[in-house]
Amino acid sequence: MAGSAPLFADDMRRMARVIATNSFSAPESTIASVRADIARLVDVSDDLGIGADLPNFAASVFQRAVDAGYGAEEHCAITKVLRxxxxxxxxxxxxxxxxxxxxxxxxxxxxxxxxxxxxxxxxxxxxxxxxxxxxxx
Structure with a gap:
């Protein structure tokens, strides 16, 4: 896991640049794909009987973004909803x-x-x- 830290840092810097420049049109992953991943996390949480409060909340935020028409944009475009x-x-x-x-x-x-x-x-x-x-x- 520690060996992955530079990759996470690089990704965080990339996302910060995307957000700072409002350049959401060349996604590595999209709002819609993250929403689908979170939906699976909600299902797994339910299946395992563990708390799903956070995944449910995250799913609702990403659904708001899809509903607002941002589904095909970079997942960092979630900031449009958060703002x-x-x-x-x-x-x-x-x-x-x-x-x-x-x-x-x-x-x-x-x-x-x-x-x-x-x-x-x-x-x-x-x-x-x-x-x-x-x-x-």
Whole structure:
């Protein structure tokens, strides 16, 4: 696994470039393919009797992206949904997934420059979640 770290780092840098330049039209994987993968994860979670809260939430986010017409775009185009005002409202009403997604955003945004002011989103639990510049402009 440790030997894979450079590959993950390269992929993260590539995705950051794709997001920063809004260049979603030359996908390595698409929103639709990731949605299908997550749907399989939901099925496996159900079959194994393990919690599927996160996969179900992720599936709903990717379904929003497909419904919005982004299915054929690079999977990083999910940021278009994450940045939308309607998603931010839905996220604020979903405490568990909202807190988890906020944590993921913080992790992703800590890898990037803080030169753009992050925004605050009030979660359903009443705690402010910090979202970084690249995902929530």
């Amino acid at each position: 939308s005002p309607s998603f931010k409202v839905a996220l604020s009403r979903h405490a568990t997934a909202g807190g988890l997604l906020a944590s993921l955003h913080r992790s992703a945004c800590n890898m990037q420059s803080e030169s753009v002011n992050p925004i605050q989103l009030q979660s359903a639990t009443g705690s402010a979640s910090r979202f970084g510049p690249s995902l929530c402009r």
